[in-house]
Amino acid sequence: MLASAIIVFREVLEAALLVGIVAAATRAVPGRNLWLGGGVLAGLTGAAIVAVFTESIASLASGVGQEVFNAVILGIAVVMLAWHNIWMSAHGAALAADAKRVGGAIRDGRSECSVLLIVVGLAVLREGSECVLFLYGIAATEGFGSSMLIGGLAGVVAGVTAGYVLYAGLVRLPMRWIFAATGLLVLFLAAGMASQAARFLIQADLLPSLATPLWDTSGWLSETSVVGTLLRSLIGYDARPAGMQILFYVAALALIAFGMRRVAQGKSTSNGRRAAA
Amino acid sequence: MKKLVLLTALFAASAFAADPEYRLVISEHRFQPTELTVPAGQKIKLIVENRDATPEEFESHDLNREKVIAGKSSATIFIGPLKAGSYAFVGEYNEKTAKGVIIAK
Numbered sequence: 001m002l003a004s005a006i007i008v009f010r011e012v013l014e015a016a017l018l019v020g021i022v023a024a025a026t027r028a029v030p031g032r033n034l035w036l037g038g039g040v041l042a043g044l045t046g047a048a049i050v051a052v053f054t055e056s057i058a059s060l061a062s063g064v065g066q067e068v069f070n071a072v073i074l075g076i077a078v079v080m081l082a083w084h085n086i087w088m089s090a091h092g093a094a095l096a097a098d099a100k101r102v103g104g105a106i107r108d109g110r111s112e113c114s115v116l117l118i119v120v121g122l123a124v125l126r127e128g129s130e131c132v133l134f135l136y137g138i139a140a141t142e143g144f145g146s147s148m149l150i151g152g153l154a155g156v157v158a159g160v161t162a163g164y165v166l167y168a169g170l171v172r173l174p175m176r177w178i179f180a181a182t183g184l185l186v187l188f189l190a191a192g193m194a195s196q197a198a199r200f201l202i203q204a205d206l207l208p209s210l211a212t213p214l215w216d217t218s219g220w221l222s223e224t225s226v227v228g229t230l231l232r233s234l235i236g237y238d239a240r241p242a243g244m245q246i247l248f249y250v251a252a253l254a255l256i257a258f259g260m261r262r263v264a265q266g267k268s269t270s271n272g273r274r275a276a277a
Numbered sequence: 278m279k280k281l282v283l284l285t286a287l288f289a290a291s292a293f294a295a296d297p298e299y300r301l302v303i304s305e306h307r308f309q310p311t312e313l314t315v316p317a318g319q320k321i322k323l324i325v326e327n328r329d330a331t332p333e334e335f336e337s338h339d340l341n342r343e344k345v346i347a348g349k350s351s352a353t354i355f356i357g358p359l360k361a362g363s364y365a366f367v368g369e370y371n372e373k374t375a376k377g378v379i380i381a382k
Contacts, residue, residue, distance in 0.1 A: 003372060003373075007369060055348075055350050058352055062353075064353060130345060133345055134334070134369075137371075203354055204355065205296075205322075209358075212341075224338065239338065240338070240341045
């Protein structure tokens with residue numbers, strides 16, 4: 001029972017933390033609850049569909065369809081998270097100051113929300129489909145109501161709780177810190193996803209690994225430990241990363257941070273000009 | 278993105294170079310063989326056949342690999358090049374029985 005709870009918890013955790021962070025980041029965006037809920041629902045539906053078609057997906061692209069599928073989903077999520085972060089560096093301050101007065105930001109908020117829906121939906125879809133397969137396997141062999149299945153459901157509850165705790169902690173921060181904190185979290189989340197995408201492409205032999213692994217910190221901090229699991233979900237901690245994964249990680253980190261700075265700077269200079277006029 | 282496509286295309290070509298193939302079979306939530314010896318310093322194409330009706334996830338932290346294998350189907354996983362040593366793997370969905378080790382020499 002505990003084993004199945006832990007397996008499901010690990011899968012749910014990553015998506016739950018992402019939803020928690022995104023929910024906190026968009027606290028001031030009007031109507032975001034609806035979008036978030038929609039994203040989770042769409043993700044769950046997608047997860048069930050993906051689980052059913054696992055075999056067909058896997059046999060695509062001469063047997064590495066699953067890796068390509070995962071890498072594409074992760075790739076889209078990285079782009080969406082990057083977009084979210086860059087948008088937030090431009091409009092976050094205005095939203096924090098007064099959500100009602102910034103009409104333009106609210107209009108933009110709608111497109112921001114659809115990005116949100118996609119990010120949340122994709123995260124739930126990816127992690128959810130593995131949960132569905134696992135729970136289906138248990139239900140098929142041990143029957144409904146088995147302790148393993150109950151354990152799995154306990155894992156779902158624990159994962160969602162972790163996401164909620166992170167959200168509750170973040171929204172307790174003063175408004176301007178929320179944006180700084182969630183911006184940083186999303187930045188590392190996206191970089192971790194880029195590294196995971198690279199790992200899938202290496203596993204599919206579509207990218208060279210460039211050293212396997214580049215380093216090994218498993219003796220120091222195991223990925224299966226509590227801290228390791230959390231860091232894996234939050235910043236993409238990998239005890240034995242391939243060289244290519246580090247390349248993707250650093251590139252994503254640098255590109256998104258650069259985009260955020262550019263937009264934030266452009267914003268402050270245009271504000272300065274308006275104040276001077 | 279263009280660069281990525283180019284990179285992918287470039288290195289996809291390397292996939293056609295014949296990497297040595299090794300097979301694992303999952304049956305009744307156990308791996309056969311439980312110990313697989315492979316050459317070190319070389320990329321390996323691992324084919325895992327799941328003869329069970331339920332899905333299984335091949336997972337190895339040592340190899341940094343994970344892949345879901347649907348019931349009654351096969352999956353290809355590229356691993357390595359490995360340093361000499363032993364690398365544990367499990368079937369995550371049935372961790373109690375499904376375990377094995379890859380030994381690179």
